[in-house]
Amino acid sequence: DAGVIQSPRHEVTEMGQEVTLRCKPISGHNSLFWYRQTMMRGLELLIYFNNNVPIDDSGMPEDRFSAKMPNASFSTLKIQPSEPRDSAVYFCASRNRDRGPHEQFFGPGTRLTVL
Amino acid sequence: DQQVKQNSPSLSVQEGRISILNCDYTNSMFDYFLWYKKYPAEGPTFLISISSIKDKNEDGRFTVFLNKSAKHLSLHIVPSQPGDSAVYFCAATNFGNEKLTFGTGTRLTIIP
Numbered sequence: 001d002a003g004v005i006q007s008p009r010h011e012v013t014e015m016g017q018e019v020t021l022r023c024k025p026i027s028g029h030n031s032l033f034w035y036r037q038t039m040m041r042g043l044e045l046l047i048y049f050n051n052n053v054p055i056d057d058s059g060m061p062e063d064r065f066s067a068k069m070p071n072a073s074f075s076t077l078k079i080q081p082s083e084p085r086d087s088a089v090y091f092c093a094s095r096n097r098d099r100g101p102h103e104q105f106f107g108p109g110t111r112l113t114v115l
Numbered sequence: 116d117q118q119v120k121q122n123s124p125s126l127s128v129q130e131g132r133i134s135i136l137n138c139d140y141t142n143s144m145f146d147y148f149l150w151y152k153k154y155p156a157e158g159p160t161f162l163i164s165i166s167s168i169k170d171k172n173e174d175g176r177f178t179v180f181l182n183k184s185a186k187h188l189s190l191h192i193v194p195s196q197p198g199d200s201a202v203y204f205c206a207a208t209n210f211g212n213e214k215l216t217f218g219t220g221t222r223l224t225i226i227p
Contacts, residue, residue: 004158031213042121042219043159043204056214091158102147102208102215106158 002026004107006092012113018080021110024073025094033104034067034077035091043091049075050097082114118142119207121218129226134192136221138205141186145207149215150179150190153202162203163190166210192223200225 005024013019025032033048047057052069060067064083069075079086089111093104120139128134138148146167151159165172165179165188172179178191192199202222206215 033213035217040219041117043206043217045214045216048213050213093158097213102149102213103161103164104215106151106160108156108158 004092004094004105006090006107006110008110009108010111010113012115013082014115015083016081017114018078019082019086019112019114021077021090021092021112023075023077023092023107025075025092026105027073029094029096029105030072031095031097031104032069032075033093033095034075035093035106037089037091037109046077079112082112084114087112087114116141117219118145119205119216119218121203121205121221123221124219125222125224127224127226128195130197131194134190134195134199134223134225136190136192136203136205136223138188138190138218139186140188140207142207142216143186144209145216146209147207148179148181148188149206149208150177151204151206151217153204153220159204195223195225197225197227199223 007022034046035043046059047067049069067077089109091109093106095104149164150162152162153159163174163177181188202220204220205218
């Protein structure tokens with residue numbers, strides 16, 4: 001069984017450029033989460049979707065960040081324009097809401113460096 | 116404002132001994148707690164969880180203890196093995212909520 005798939009694994013870009021991170025959740029999962037990991041704040045939830053619908057985006061830091069989930073098997077997180085302080089590891093996670101408590105399955109992450 | 120706190124950024128333990136990782140929370144609405152383990156260049160993986168109706172949950176070498184009055188939980192690993200070296204995240208939520216609130220993590224190093 002494939003787990004959560006994220007691409008790219010590493011992204012290096014220059015300040016001001018647009019960055020798009022991609023996620024394929026586990027088949028059959030109906031909730032998807034985007035997190036950002038930094039040393040200072042640990043794992044922060046940015047946004048999550050239920051059945052492809054955004055439910056809570058209160059963690060999205062600024063209007064420069066946007067996320068979409070056009071179908072059950074694909075989601076994107078976009079940063080435009082990117083800034084050096086966006087450098088972090090971004091994780092996507094998914095779960096099946098119909099299967100009880102809260103275990104989420106994480107992808108391997110995308111390490112973003114904005115120069 | 117960190118609602119889930121892991122005050123020890125790192126911990127080193129001799130192989131075979133007990134590792135104890137601590138986590139404190141401030142939100143009294145939290146009633147379900149999880150521990151995740153993370154190796155370098157991988158995503159976190161679920162380790163063990165506990166509901167607030169219990170004060171202990173055990174799974175093999177891993178035991179989680181919950182002290183609701185102190186808003187404190189701990190993860191015990193006995194005996195510690197080199198493969199346990201990883202970053203451990205504590206997370207909390209309440210049962211009707213999809214969102215997990217994570218701590219900043221503790222890096223555990225097991226010394227052979």
